[in-house]
Amino acid sequence: MKIIITGACAVSSRSVVRSLRKSATFKNSEFVGWDIANNLHGLYEGLFDRIYKVPAVDSPEYYEVVKSIIEQEKPDAIIPVPEVEVMYWSKKPFDIPCLTPQYEFCNLAISKKKLFALLEGTNLTPRSIEISKELVLDEKFKSPYGYPVWIRDSSAGTASGKGSFMANNTEEVQAWIKINTGVKNFQLSEYLPGGNYGCFCLFKNGVLKKVAIAERIEYIMSKVSVSGITGNTSKGRLLNDKKINEIALKTIEKVSEATNTTMNGLVVVDLKSDKDNNPKVTEINIRHVAFSSSFAEAGFNLSEFHLLCTLDRENELSDEIEMIYPDNNFILRDVDGLPIYVSDHKDLEVGEFFSKK
Template sequence: MEKYRILVTGACGVTSRSVVRSLNKSKYFKNKCLFIGTDVCYNEYGIYEGLYDKVYRVPKFSASNYRAIMQQIIDENNIEYAIIIPEPEVLYWSEHPFNVKFLQIPPIFAKSVLSKLNLYKQLEGTGLTPKYQTIDKVTLSDANNVKLSYPLWIRDYSEGTTSGMGSFMPKNYEQLKAWLTINDKIDTFMLSEYLPGRNLACFLLYHEGKLLKYGVAERIEYLMAKVAVSKITGNTSKGKLLNDENVFHVAKQAVEEVINQTGETMNGLIVVDLKEDNYNTPKVTEINIRHVAFTSSFANAGLNFSEYQMLILTGQKQLISNSLTNIFPENNIILRDVDGLPIYQSHYKQLQIGEYI
């Protein structure tokens, strides 16, 4: 039979590969897809891993020849569907779509949440985000200009930043000054209140204004955390799938607050990042307009967001169950390592000394 011809951008990244693995697990799409990847190819491992039928090296979305090259790839490979992963590229496709089927994020919404600063401004006064201030290096040279209490969180807040770029938790002004010296290429920072609780992610899949599926996960530990001063590298080594309706409702409220302001109809898959404060209240820290690497772990547990996405695009939405989410075993665990695929264990028990598996 003719295969579904799917373009996957950012193909060499962890998240895009997670999407492809999820579709390879789907009873509807396994062995029925031809995957064409495009990427700037900083991570060459993804080129040779074997997940894609082809991987094209392309310029950044902002390059003058990007559109012509992408159109040529679409035409040469008769691309029908696309899954867009790098966030600035998602915004580009939302504003300047190609003639293929993809879940188009509303463009004003996408622009409104692409940077933390824009998002926090949109949610000003709702109590959904942590306290924050933006500040430049010159202003930070005076300790009195820091309006938040220590410890606090400092990071780069420019559009599309990932993996905790420029992030650190200074416990006093001297540590903050030292961090500015180290990160001399970042001119402006966001300071925000430190949230000590759980680090959470909530997947939300919309189609034409209707929420179809959601899933909540917790990031517990990070790959190579020892090499990052913040201990956060953006890639989870240990996590868990949660049955937490409160986190879901906070995430959904944040999305609805923004979409109500933009006046658009919500569409597409997004992931809301949250962290709990001292009172275990989830605060929204970020809205990702794309999948994140938890995608394949959800698929391993039977909640396959990539599958649902393609069922929508292929006109088979009726095959998506009416249940908004799955119920996961309380003692499940997600494990990832640098050289291995993610492992999902539905019933996890830590080995004691002398025990074996």
């Protein structure tokens, strides 16, 4: 078995291959990656059997380069991970097993502007508006949602908290617009102070196969980001929450209906709770995210499930749609360490010690 995983040097792609190497079904497979190879750590980490350097997906040379790799490697399946490549592969450019949402679904879901417009009036998303530099810098501008308010880059596919900031007054909103000269599109939303979640949903031919929820509690190097969000969780947990599941699945259903598509592949619906603990959808990731390997550590291998569905082997999936997690579990990550899954964390008292023995 030979599997190609795209964006091989990125955190999320490495999370997928790390998960598959833990899979009893796929651990002996050959894992080939390609990437623009700017992240040298991912290149030299050694998770892949080999990694090819390729042009960016929007380059005119991309098609011919990957075609040559495919002809040489003859892979059994491909898992695209960066969202730009999920978009590309959703058009089925090559006759290789590859399970993604359809292009029309991706094109709507990846755009915060289009997604929020679709869900307006449903109470599934926070109240928000698109804002321009000219509008915000006008002396008459004021937030329609009061303060604090959340401002972020609303460009399609933005991640890792890019352009995000909690503003406490009009002057801070205006300053943030001026500082972020490289951001063309901003979204202003009501501030959501509650929990931060990702709901992973795997579909095949419109049927939900697996669902899993992770909560992001703290972020790696959060102090270097004004928003406190860096995109990589340092402390999180896996949990079960019926309300979050229902909201995520209802959102996916509405996007599928609006685009007249049948849902396939894995998406991660991000949500954040308001002051009354009501989860609101903030975006849809049309790909795996770094938490994927943490589920594998806990015994729920979403990457394995995704690959089985890609290969039309969903009859080999385990019976449960969702795993039940212990209450005191934690996912812990640090800059220089692999993610750690702790099934039953207990705070130490002064003088107590922890030992792996």
